[in-house]
Amino acid sequence: MRYLLIVHVDPALIGPLSPEEGRGLTRRCMAYDDALRRSGHLIACGPLAEPETGRIVRRRGDRTSITDGPYAETKEHVGGFMLIEARDMDEAVAIASKSPMTAMGSIEVREQPPMEG
Incomplete structure (x- = not known):
């Protein structure tokens, strides 16, 4: 089953990071993504630009x-995503809980049900 992990970033937590701390966080996130890719869980992932750069249609x-x-206007904004394959919601939550980004905000876990058509 597929799950979308929506990464919510709290600017009050990520903003104070020094450039070196930011690079360290990026390295930890990339290592975590690589481990998920090797285990067969990760389908796609990526960061998103700041909300001010987006448009609503x-x-x-x-x-x-x-x-x-x-x-x-929210405290946190969507800063990235991961589309994963997991056995069930419990495994998807376990995967999300190990992400380094949980320390910078929160991760929303949503099931992607199959489309009927």
């Missing part, structure tokens, strides 16, 4: 609107 009827980000 909506369509209502025949009208499309585009709004510059961020679209919500």
Whole structure:
């Protein structure tokens, strides 16, 4: 079963990191991703740019609107993602709990159900 791990970053936790601490966090994250890839769990992953760089696209009827980000005022913002393969929710949560990014915010674990069509 597939799960999307949505990485929420708290700027109050990641902002104070020194450049060296930031590089260390990146190295730990990449090592963790590599281990998940080797174990067959990791399908895809990546960081996301700051929310201010994003845009929200909506369509209502025949009208499309585009709004510059961020679209919500929150303490944390989405900073990255991992799409994984796991036996069940418990294994997906166990995988998320070992990520170095849990110390910088939180990781939301969501099942990706198969699409019916």
